Amino acid sequence: MTEYSSILVETRExxxxxxxxxxxxxxxxxxxxxxxxxDALQKFDQQDGVGAIVITGxxxxxxxxxxIKEMAESTVVDRIKNDSIAILSKIRQxxxxxxAAISGWALxxxxxxxxxxxxxxxxETAQFGQPEINLGVIPGAGGTQRLTRIVGKAIAxxxxxxxxxxxxxxxxxxxxxxxxxxxxxxxxxxxxxAQEIAVRAPIAVQFxxxxxxxxxxxxxxxxxxxxxxxxxxxxxxxxxxxGMRAFxxxxxxxxxxK
Ligand code: CAA
Numbered sequence: 710m711t712e713y714s715s716i717l718v719e720t721r722e723x724x725x726x727x728x729x730x731x732x733x734x735x736x737x738x739x740x741x742x743x744x745x746x747x748d749a750l751q752k753f754d755q756q757d758g759v760g761a762i763v764i765t766g767x768x769x770x771x772x773x774x775x776x777i778k779e780m781a782e783s784t785v786v787d788r789i790k791n792d793s794i795a796i797l798s799k800i801r802q803x804x805x806x807x808x809a810a811i812s813g814w815a816l817x818x819x820x821x822x823x824x825x826x827x828x829x830x831x832x833e834t835a836q837f838g839q840p841e842i843n844l845g846v847i848p849g850a851g852g853t854q855r856l857t858r859i860v861g862k863a864i865a866x867x868x869x870x871x872x873x874x875x876x877x878x879x880x881x882x883x884x885x886x887x888x889x890x891x892x893x894x895x896x897x898x899x900x901x902x903a904q905e906i907a908v909r910a911p912i913a914v915q916f917x918x919x920x921x922x923x924x925x926x927x928x929x930x931x932x933x934x935x936x937x938x939x940x941x942x943x944x945x946x947x948x949x950x951x952g953m954r955a956f957x958x959x960x961x962x963x964x965x966x967k
Contacts, residue, residue, distance in 0.1 A: 725762040777844065920932070
């Protein structure tokens with residue numbers, strides 16, 4: 710397995726686990742961490758036997774945003790050349806489901822990274838915010854777009870213009886996250902959910918993820934059309950035959966990912 714400096718990577722059964730690991734910088738997302746994270750995601754996406762991926766930080770912080778010290782003296786040209794946000798946006802190309810396990814702060818780019826994942830499980834201590842306005846900038850990795858689509862204009866305005874933070878409970882009520890659990894078990898609960906998804910029919914899981922994410926990108930009629938085509942296409946897989954036969958034969962299906 711590749712050696713990384715800013716993340717820790719392991720597999721837990723059929724799940725790829727990535728831990729952001731710059732604890733002294735509160736897991737600030739510098740270029741190195743972003744590059745490693747995307748590399749690890751792409752490797753897990755290709756790895757047979759891995760059906761889902763979990764990204765986590767530590768109990769105190771998921772990530773406190775983009776690395777302010779790295780970019781403080783940047784010029785426009787530096788930012789355009791570095792373009793680490795474009796690297797981070799490659800997360801959208803990952804086909805396997807990604808679940809964020811969040812405890813403590815998920816701020817700025819940390820909140821944006823969480824929203825780029827497919828699901829979020831949070832500990833009771835999690836706190837979500839887009840505090841970029843305090844630095845004289847705005848969110849740059851999806852905050853104004855994904856957050857607004859999820860929590861609506863009113864709350865997004867408050868969070869981005871006035872640094873309103875959401876508690877885990879508020880984030881749950883607003884549909885930003887899937888579950889709130891005690892801090893002692895947030896990672897185990899996330900791994901459990903990831904493991905459950907990872908043993909399902911892999912191609913159907915990937916098609917489902919793609920179709921749901923497309924709901925944010927296209928018109929309803931285009932989305933419905935593409936969903937229907939994807940549904941028909943799955944009849945070309947052995948897993949569809951196996952799944953439907955197993956139902957009739959009243960036995961659990963054996964998925965092959967074919
Ligand atoms: N970048 C770089 N270093 C950071 C950091 C960040 N985003 N967040 C925290 N750190 C560092 C601090 O500099 C400090 O390091 P030193 O001890 O070497 O000084 C260490 O992490 C601990 O931070 P604090 O001393 O500030 O700890 P705290 O408990 O008092 O506060 C915090 C914690 C509320 C998370 C606070 O650190 C904070 O507000 N961080 C910045 C959050 C932020 O503004 N994020 C947005 C970044 S911009 C962005 O993300 C743009 C984008 O959309 C892509």
